[in-house]
Amino acid sequence: MSGLDWLSAIFLLVGAAFFLAGTVGLLRFPDVYTRLHALAKADNLGLGCIVIGLLFQADSLAAALKLVLVWLLALAASATVSFLVAHRAWRRGIAPWRADEPGIRRHDES
Amino acid sequence: MPRFPLRALFWRGALFAVLWWILAGGRADSWGVGLVSVALALAASLALLPPRGNLPSWRGLAEYLAFFLAQSVRGGVQVAGMALRPRLDLHPGVLEIMLRLPDGAGRVVLANTLNLLPGTLSVGLEGARLRLHVLDTRRPVAEEVRVAERHVARMFGLRLAA
Numbered sequence: 001m002s003g004l005d006w007l008s009a010i011f012l013l014v015g016a017a018f019f020l021a022g023t024v025g026l027l028r029f030p031d032v033y034t035r036l037h038a039l040a041k042a043d044n045l046g047l048g049c050i051v052i053g054l055l056f057q058a059d060s061l062a063a064a065l066k067l068v069l070v071w072l073l074a075l076a077a078s079a080t081v082s083f084l085v086a087h088r089a090w091r092r093g094i095a096p097w098r099a100d101e102p103g104i105r106r107h108d109e110s
Numbered sequence: 111m112p113r114f115p116l117r118a119l120f121w122r123g124a125l126f127a128v129l130w131w132i133l134a135g136g137r138a139d140s141w142g143v144g145l146v147s148v149a150l151a152l153a154a155s156l157a158l159l160p161p162r163g164n165l166p167s168w169r170g171l172a173e174y175l176a177f178f179l180a181q182s183v184r185g186g187v188q189v190a191g192m193a194l195r196p197r198l199d200l201h202p203g204v205l206e207i208m209l210r211l212p213d214g215a216g217r218v219v220l221a222n223t224l225n226l227l228p229g230t231l232s233v234g235l236e237g238a239r240l241r242l243h244v245l246d247t248r249r250p251v252a253e254e255v256r257v258a259e260r261h262v263a264r265m266f267g268l269r270l271a272a
Contacts, residue, residue, distance in 0.1 A: 018186055025193030033231060033243040034202055038189050040225050045186025062136035069132055079222035086233045086243060096243055099201050 008056035015049030018042050031097035032089045040082045047074055118161035119152070126151040159215070170265035177261050178223065185228035189245070203247035207255055209238045210270040211263055220262045227258060 001009070025038025051071045058064035126148040134140040192200065211217050221232040221240060230251060234241040244251045263270050 018190055021190030021193050025189060028193060028198060030198075030200070031202075033233070034200060034245065036225075036231055037229070037243075037245045038193055040231070041182070041185040041189045041228070042193065044226055045182055045190075048182065060136055062132055062134075065132045066135070069129070075226060076222070079225040082225045083221060083232045086231055090233045090241070096202055096204055097200075098203070 004056045008053045011049045011053030011056070015046045015051075015053060018046030018049060022046060032094060033086055033096050036082045036086055040078050044075055044078055047071055115161040119156075122155055123148060123152055126155075167265065167267055170261075170267065174261045174265040177258070178226070181227045181258075185226060188228050192245070200245065201247050203244050204233070205242045205244050205247075205251060207240050207242065207252060209240050209259065210272075211238075211259060212268055212271070213237070216262050216266050216268050219266075220259055223258055223262065224255065227254070230255065 019042070022038050022042030025042060026035050029035045029038055048071055051067045054067050055064050058067060127144075129151075130140075130144040130148055134144060192198070209217055209220065211220060217235060217238070217240075221235050224230040224232050224240075224242065229245040229249060231243040231245075232240060233243050240255075242251070242255070259270065262268075
């Protein structure tokens with residue numbers, strides 16, 4: 001393997017590790033809001049690392065830019081979807097989990 | 111709109127042309143369909159987001175991107191660390207903050223940006239009032255929101271309310 005292949009492999013593995021951590025957060029965190037934090041942030045960094053890893057293997061400038069474009073579109077979609085899910089959860093009265101009183105509650109504000 | 115927005119037209123057209131070139135993988139024989147697509151995208155963008163005269167500043171955009179990248183890494187590392195701790199140590203809470211950005215796309219971009227920054231998640235945006243879910247209330251989140259707000263304002267060339 002050449003140096004570039006090694007760099008590519010390292011970034012791909014780091015990216016996979018962030019995806020794994022995001023998924024662990026999704027499973028372990030207590031409510032919808034904290035889970036959205038885990039997904040939006042860890043997975044986007046994971047995807048960024050995977051895109052960088054693949055950039056080392058891209059065979060044309062257009063292919064490289066397409067990878068970056070994929071990442072930007074995924075970022076925009078992820079940020080927007082997080083907002084929509086969190087907003088809907090709030091509107092339905094799902095109160096955020098709190099460290100001092102664990103358990104699912106409802107809040108009365110709109 | 112005082113005058114026909116030629117500059118905005120030019121930059122948007124250039125952006126869509128570059129996007130087409132990327133999507134087509136640099137093939138030269140696709141430009142027949144490409145030019146039609148660029149024209150349609152331009153028409154859609156003018157209808158959905160009419161130009162307001164001031165273009166985003168290149169320097170503001172570069173600074174915003176650098177800030178965004180650095181904070182994304184911080185946010186990802188922080189939440190990955192929290193998820194992988196043997197004992198969860200979460201102190202979430204809700205924070206309401208009055209934005210100083212003027213009404214419009216800037217507020218939406220800020221709300222979306224905060225979803226990808228460390229420890230903040232936008233839950234609601236009504237007028238200037240932004241409701242955030244915060245992953246760790248022990249951290250100075252409000253100050254970080256103000257920093258992000260300044261970056262968005264500089265990128266769009268917007269003036270912040272006092």
